[in-house]
Amino acid sequence: MTFSEMHEQDGTIRSCYAEVKRWIDETGIDGLHGRMDEAEAIFRRIGITFAVYGEGGDPERLIPFDLLPRVFSRLEWERLDKGIRQRAQALNAFLYDAYHRAEILRAGLIPQDLVYQNEAFRPEMIGFDPPGRVYSHIVGIDIVRTGPDQFEVLEDNCRTPSGVSYMLENREIMTRMFPGLFSKGLVTPVDDYPALLLRTLKEVAPPACKRDPVVVLLTPGSLNSAYYEHSFLADLMGIELVEPVDLFVDNDRVWMKTTTGPRAVDVIYRRIDDDYLDPLAFRPDSLLGVPGLFHAYRAGGVTLCSAPGAGLADDKAIYVYVPEMIRFYLGEEPILSNIPTWQCGTESGLAYVLEHLGELVAKEVHGSGGYGMLIGPQATSEAVAAYAARIRANPGGFIAQPTLALSTVPTLGESAVVQRHADFRPFCLVGSQMRLVAGGLTRVALTEGSLVVNSSQGGGVKDTWVLRN
Amino acid sequence: MLSRTAANLFWMARHLERAESTARLITMGQRMAVLPGSAYRDEWRSVLRVTGCEPFHTRSGPVTEADVVRILLLDSENPASIHSCLVRARANGRSVRTKLTQEMWEALNLSWRRFEGYGLDEACQELPALIDWVKTRASVFRGAAETGMLRHEGHDFMRIGGAIERAQMTLRLLDVKYYVLLPETDVVGGGRDHYQWSSVLHALSGIRAYHHVYGGTYSPAHISDFLMVNRAFPRSVAYCVDQMRWHLERLAQEHGVLATCHKTVDEIFEFLLDGQDGAIFQRGLHESVQQCLKLTNRLANEIAESYYF
Numbered sequence: 158m159t160f161s162e163m164h165e166q167d168g169t170i171r172s173c174y175a176e177v178k179r180w181i182d183e184t185g186i187d188g189l190h191g192r193m194d195e196a197e198a199i200f201r202r203i204g205i206t207f208a209v210y211g212e213g214g215d216p217e218r219l220i221p222f223d224l225l226p227r228v229f230s231r232l233e234w235e236r237l238d239k240g241i242r243q244r245a246q247a248l249n250a251f252l253y254d255a256y257h258r259a260e261i262l263r264a265g266l267i268p269q270d271l272v273y274q275n276e277a278f279r280p281e282m283i284g285f286d287p288p289g290r291v292y293s294h295i296v297g298i299d300i301v302r303t304g305p306d307q308f309e310v311l312e313d314n315c316r317t318p319s320g321v322s323y324m325l326e327n328r329e330i331m332t333r334m335f336p337g338l339f340s341k342g343l344v345t346p347v348d349d350y351p352a353l354l355l356r357t358l359k360e361v362a363p364p365a366c367k368r369d370p371v372v373v374l375l376t377p378g379s380l381n382s383a384y385y386e387h388s389f390l391a392d393l394m395g396i397e398l399v400e401p402v403d404l405f406v407d408n409d410r411v412w413m414k415t416t417t418g419p420r421a422v423d424v425i426y427r428r429i430d431d432d433y434l435d436p437l438a439f440r441p442d443s444l445l446g447v448p449g450l451f452h453a454y455r456a457g458g459v460t461l462c463s464a465p466g467a468g469l470a471d472d473k474a475i476y477v478y479v480p481e482m483i484r485f486y487l488g489e490e491p492i493l494s495n496i497p498t499w500q501c502g503t504e505s506g507l508a509y510v511l512e513h514l515g516e517l518v519a520k521e522v523h524g525s526g527g528y529g530m531l532i533g534p535q536a537t538s539e540a541v542a543a544y545a546a547r548i549r550a551n552p553g554g555f556i557a558q559p560t561l562a563l564s565t566v567p568t569l570g571e572s573a574v575v576q577r578h579a580d581f582r583p584f585c586l587v588g589s590q591m592r593l594v595a596g597g598l599t600r601v602a603l604t605e606g607s608l609v610v611n612s613s614q615g616g617g618v619k620d621t622w623v624l625r626n
Numbered sequence: 627m628l629s630r631t632a633a634n635l636f637w638m639a640r641h642l643e644r645a646e647s648t649a650r651l652i653t654m655g656q657r658m659a660v661l662p663g664s665a666y667r668d669e670w671r672s673v674l675r676v677t678g679c680e681p682f683h684t685r686s687g688p689v690t691e692a693d694v695v696r697i698l699l700l701d702s703e704n705p706a707s708i709h710s711c712l713v714r715a716r717a718n719g720r721s722v723r724t725k726l727t728q729e730m731w732e733a734l735n736l737s738w739r740r741f742e743g744y745g746l747d748e749a750c751q752e753l754p755a756l757i758d759w760v761k762t763r764a765s766v767f768r769g770a771a772e773t774g775m776l777r778h779e780g781h782d783f784m785r786i787g788g789a790i791e792r793a794q795m796t797l798r799l800l801d802v803k804y805y806v807l808l809p810e811t812d813v814v815g816g817g818r819d820h821y822q823w824s825s826v827l828h829a830l831s832g833i834r835a836y837h838h839v840y841g842g843t844y845s846p847a848h849i850s851d852f853l854m855v856n857r858a859f860p861r862s863v864a865y866c867v868d869q870m871r872w873h874l875e876r877l878a879q880e881h882g883v884l885a886t887c888h889k890t891v892d893e894i895f896e897f898l899l900d901g902q903d904g905a906i907f908q909r910g911l912h913e914s915v916q917q918c919l920k921l922t923n924r925l926a927n928e929i930a931e932s933y934y935f
Contacts, residue, residue, distance in 0.1 A: 379721040388723045392723075398724055399628060403629070414630070415627055415628055415934070416779060418934070
């Protein structure tokens with residue numbers, strides 16, 4: 158049965174939603190719709206847009222925003238907070254291990270091939286110690302809820318998870334439009350995220366850097382779908398937003414081209430994939446990238462956040478082993494559980510998946526953004542058959558999970574408050590210490606019954622509240 | 627500041643200025659086209675020529691208003707059309723968003739798609755309103771910059787870009803229309819009259835200002851003086867050069883470096899100073915205009931070099 162986050166089983170309102178409920182009743186559906194239009198106009202005007210790959214049409218589509226906040230109680234959050242930090246720590250420990258002695262492989266807990274044959278594995282990183290031994294400085298963990306106490310991790314994002322700008326903007330819009338809701342101080346603020354991010358980035362400056370580190374945010378450019386977020390974060394941190402053409406490497410240091418000549422850079426928060434970072438080290442045919450960047454990194458002239466090769470830890474085939482990592486590196490039991498996952502790369506897994514494909518959610522191991530996935534119960538039998546053929550052709554490239562009854566959250570429908578499925582992505586910062594703001598991005602599937610919340614697939618976003626008590 | 631940021635601010639201002647100047651030129655064309663004998667003089671052609679867009683007119687025969695609206699307002703293939711300029715200004719702004727204020731960005735962001743898929747007939751019918759709209763957008767942007775933008779070097783680059791584009795538009799107009807102001811020789815297309823002269827002033831929205839400075843009569847010497855060396859009229863070449871000098875000077879102080887562009891801007895300044903009191907007219911208007919065009923082009927290149935664009 159689907160868990161409704163707003164209601165107890167008997168239909169009464171759960172106490173953490175009391176304030177939201179009061180506000181909905183007070184404002185009325187028409188009133189809320191009026192304010193929704195207002196909110197949309199504000200988003201459009203300030204240009205918060207999200208480009209969708211491969212769909213044509215408007216390259217600067219507005220991501221739908223739903224007014225009704227998603228609420229966590231203090232108790233719920235305390236547990237999430239511990240579980241998220243635990244996971245972020247274990248993932249970084251695994252990355253360090255994978256690029257050093259690989260104890261976890263020697264212990265036989267993870268198959269060697271899964272690491273060494275992995276596309277995200279970067280042999281160039283072997284034996285290198287990134288500052289603070291941190292590989293993934295911003296860990297975005299996608300969490301779904303299936304019951305009052307069941308929080309499960311859908312996937313990890315260790316490279317450059319996006320969406321935090323929506324967390325900040327959604328709260329900003331809500332505060333601007335409904336100051337009364339926040340005046341009682343019930344909701345934990347999230348607006349210190351940029352300051353915490355900057356502090357985290359400065360902490361991992363190269364040991365040789367003795368000054369206040371110069372941090373930049375490296376974006377592929379204004380055509381990238383997350384460009385808005387890049388400029389937004391750079392702005393709030395007061396750092397330069399650079400493109401690859403702005404940087405060059407000389408004498409093992411990275412420099413940016415300014416109107417007064419070259420200026421040295423210490424830390425690069427890069428929002429560019431490994432492949433396109435440096436044509437000398439990675440894809441030689443890349444026209445993006447800064448030649449020599451990786452060499453400067455290994456020489457200790459600059460820190461890259463996240464480290465090249467950090468994507469190994471968020472691979473969907475590796476995901477299965479995260480609970481093992483938590484036990485192995487931290488000696489703790491996982492606080493957040495994994496979703497049972499069948500790997501088509503194994504014989505038994507493949508047999509099970511092919512037999513039950515109509516009931517499962519199947520995904521490409523290296524896919525992201527909700528592309529190339531199959532939701533068995535909602536697909537036609539032709540689509541299921543076609544997907545099965547794809548799996549047979551390359552079993553190792555696919556995993557499958559049970560179709561989860563994602564919890565639902567109240568969402569503004571045309572004539573009433575309706576229940577829609579949602580997930581949650583918090584952003585854990587890892588520097589010389591771990592930091593986590595009480596909040597994150599709630600994505601909601603706006604179509605009735607839909608389980609796909611990705612913004613690239615028509616999902617929307619909403620403000621996420623963590624109550625103070 | 628990143629060189630790319632400076633370059634984008636510079637070009638953003640140029641594109642916006644260009645869109646606005648072109649809008650003013652179209653207004654001039656409309657005014658001229660209703661005067662007697664206009665078909666013979668092919669006034670619309672001169673509008674295309676001033677903007678360097680004559681090659682986009684491939685049909686033979688005189689240029690019509692619809693041709694100009696298509697080429698200069700709507701055509702997304704023509705990099706100098708108002709449509710293209712707005713799209714480019716916005717693209718420049720988007721890639722340096724953090725250096726713009728919210729209001730500046732909103733002004734840019736609201737403008738850029740206005741002419742996408744706009745029908746030609748529709749545009750011709752609504753032309754005066756569309757032209758006003760373009761001018762208003764430019765004013766809103768400038769106003770937002772005036773009262774909200776941090777006076778860092780980015781502001782200087784933006785102002786310099788705008789001033790160069792504005793000076794060049796005035797120069798190109800004089801380059802194409804100089805024969806109207808010639809004292810002696812026969813003029814192409816028959817008798818000169820004050821309509822012709824006033825058209826040039828109209829194109830630069832300077833007719834009232836002209837009368838304030840020179841009284842009620844038109845003379846070629848006064849008009850060329852007004853548009854070239856008058857330092858109070860914001861669309862005169864001299865005024866724009868003063869602006870460039872002032873902002874380049876600020877950059878020099880901030881960076882502690884004098885570059886070649888500083889020498890060049892002084893050279894243009896001196897050249898115009900020597901042309902005061904009618905001297906520029908005596909010296910030969912056409913040659914002076916050519917010289918200034920050459921120097922401002924050089925200046926733009928040197929700025930790009932000096933600041934690593």
